[in-house]
Amino acid sequence: MSFYDYFKSFRYTSVGDLKEKAKKYLQKEEGKGHLLSPIELEGRAIAKSWWGKAWCDNLESYADFYNRLERGRKYVRNNAVVDLQIERGKVSAKVIGSGKTPYRIKVQINELGKAEYKNIIKESSTHIQNIEELINGNFPEALKKLFLKKEGGLFPTMADIHFECSCPDVADMCKHVAAVLYGIGARFDKEPLLFFKLRGIDTEKLIGSAIQDRIESMLSHSQAKSKRIIRENEVNKLFGI
DSSP: OOOHHHHHTTTOOOHHHHHHHHHHHHHHHTTOOOOOOOOOOSOOOOHHHHHHHHHHHHHOOOOHHHHHHHHHHHHHHTTTTEEEEETTTTEEEEEOOOSSSSSEEEEEEOOOOOOOOOOHHHHHHHEEEOOOEEEEEEEGGHHHHHHHHHSSSSSOOGEEEEEEEESSOSSSOOHHHHHHHHHHHHHHOOHHHHHHTTTTTTTTHHHHHHHHHHHHHHTTTTTTTEEEEEEEEHHHHHHOO
16 A cells, blocks of 8 residues: 555544444445344434443443544444444444445453353353343343453453454554454344353353252242231131131
């Protein structure tokens, strides 16, 4: 790439340009039968749930990322993240930019250590009171502390995140990567169990552990007398026997 072409690639892309390019690209790929998973926000809020907001807040706590995050928010809010796929320990995405084709981004997240994994399974299961709520994609407030812990928590540290983008920007983090990191928060907002998948946590094992914990708790209290039990003489009085 020539010196001129390199700087030409950084030409300003307006909000209208981003939206229009993203719309045309998605229509074109849909016409080809390609299934993409774009980030499409409702309004300007990237996330509405406590866990989605917490992911975004955690990103903004990384001082080294701060300068690029603002431009990343612009891109994700204007539908520039046209595809985002979350797998175990990695995210692959496509982001519309100033180039003719979307830039390709890869984000890798270090997996949890064995001790961290075991501790998170244990702590999560003891805080999950409503299994149905978790399965339906609602994280109980009791899990918030586990998410936000600085050490041994679910959120990755800055050192745990590795990324690359096909754009010519030589910065450690370009705006396209920043858009994808915010896009992850938006995706978690609607599909929170994907967060466990990204960190390499088996959700079936997590739910199974939570169910087992509930069963053991119920059995341990099965012999305890309840104040709500009606004695036989009280039943007789109640029904006039």
